Amino acid sequence: MTALDIAEVARRSGVPASTLRYYEEKGLIASIGRRGLRRLFDPAILDRLALIALGRAAGFSLDEMAGMFTPEGAPRIDRATLATKADDIDRTIRRLVAMRDGLRHAAACRAPSHMECPTFRKILKAAADGAFTPPANRINR
Amino acid sequence: MTALDIAEVARRSGVPASTLRYYEEKGLIASIGRRGLRRLFDPAILDRLALIALGRAAGFSLDEMAGMFTPEGAPRIDRATLATKADDIDRTIRRLVAMRDGLRHAAACRAPSHMECPTFRKILKAAADGAFTPPANRINR
DNA sequence: GCTTGACCTCAAGTCGACTTGAAGTGGCAG
DNA sequence: CTGCCACTTCAAGTCGACTTGAGGTCAAGC
Incomplete structure (x- = not known):
């Protein structure tokens, strides 16, 4: 199984777990399931987080960036x-x-x-x- | 009398009266007296406000800038x-x-x-x- | 003398992006 | 089978620079 748990995503991306939960709540990212209570993420989440970091650095708000992905997760940037x-x-x-x-x-x-x-x-x-x-x-x- | 009341300072500086009160509370500016309840300011306040605007634009916090004036009001900038x-x-x-x-x-x-x-x-x-x-x-x- | 309304004070609210804390849960090592 | 502890939820707190609102005061004009 290629799924990453939240700690692994945090470690690899440098984004704190609390922030990942917050992003999920905001609809910026999505987990692909759970193991027990624990969120599991697709490894593609890492690209997405990088894109979010880039967008933030460029001055986009989280709300703005929530609209910059297709439902499938591909970036859709005007x-x-x-x-x-x-x-x-x-x-x-x-x-x-x-x-x-x-x-x-x-x-x-x-x-x-x-x-x-x-x-x-x-x-x-x-x-x-x-x-x-x-x-x-x-x-x- | 050359003293300006708060409305006049607000008008000339573009800084809202609420902000002027806030700055006074923070110790960034000082009024030179009152007429009734109303604050009176020395016209030199305008230079000071410009300096504060400049400092803010440069990225200094209000707290940092509170230390950048002598008790007499002259800028003291390292x-x-x-x-x-x-x-x-x-x-x-x-x-x-x-x-x-x-x-x-x-x-x-x-x-x-x-x-x-x-x-x-x-x-x-x-x-x-x-x-x-x-x-x-x-x-x- | 009385009204008006711009000022006053003080506490609380706002904004965005998170973080923190308390209380609960469940997978896995021993 | 049990205990550990990293995870979970949800509400509340944080930070900086102000703004807003309720309730109060008073100089000035009529």
Whole structure:
């Protein structure tokens, strides 16, 4: 039998058992049966978990990803959705590059106080205008 | 009198009054008095709020930023801290660039299923290895 | 002087993705 | 056959940054 029990899936995927149960409850994954109480999973679950990890990293919510599989378990991903997400990330990258450069400047700047540095004040103004505040993604944690 | 009441600060800064009260409670900002019940703020609060917005965008928590002001209200920012944060952001950027490129590929790839695309599988493996999962920043949101 | 309504306080709720804890179950080694 | 213990369920807790709601106050305009 090729079925994996939950501990084995956890070990191989690095995803905690509690998270696997949570994903199942959410409909993101499905077990193929039980041995006693214990869930058994098809080894293909590992690919699926990798895909979920990828989607999460790309900024998709668990709910969004629940719709990205066919009932048979094959990924069904709209290419336009991917392109849109890529564009989102691209905007985030631009924002972060500006932030990083601003921070590096502030770290290197020799003005006695940051408030006396024109560059820093310019960055501050941009921040006040919300230039760095994202609309509502959440690539990170 | 140059003091601004909370509604005026909210209007000029774009920060909701509820947030201003919350920031005060957290010790991030301070009012200079009251008119009746109403808080009055020094106009310098606007710079401070901009700095807080900048810090948040850079990934500092509110608690971290509470320590970045002198009792007099001047920013007191350790340059090494800034450099460290810049490096953090730089790592995030690299991660995001990889993600973005991966997504663009997946969006453009003509393989019948994503799972049949070698490039996609490579990305998937990287995701499974946690290559895209951040340690615990939180630039976004 | 009285009403109005923007402000006040304080506790509780929200959001997403999980984790934790208490109480129960059952396969398997001895 | 028994005991162990890794699993099970289900409810509740966590984290950060706020928001919301109920009930209260008071400066200002009429």
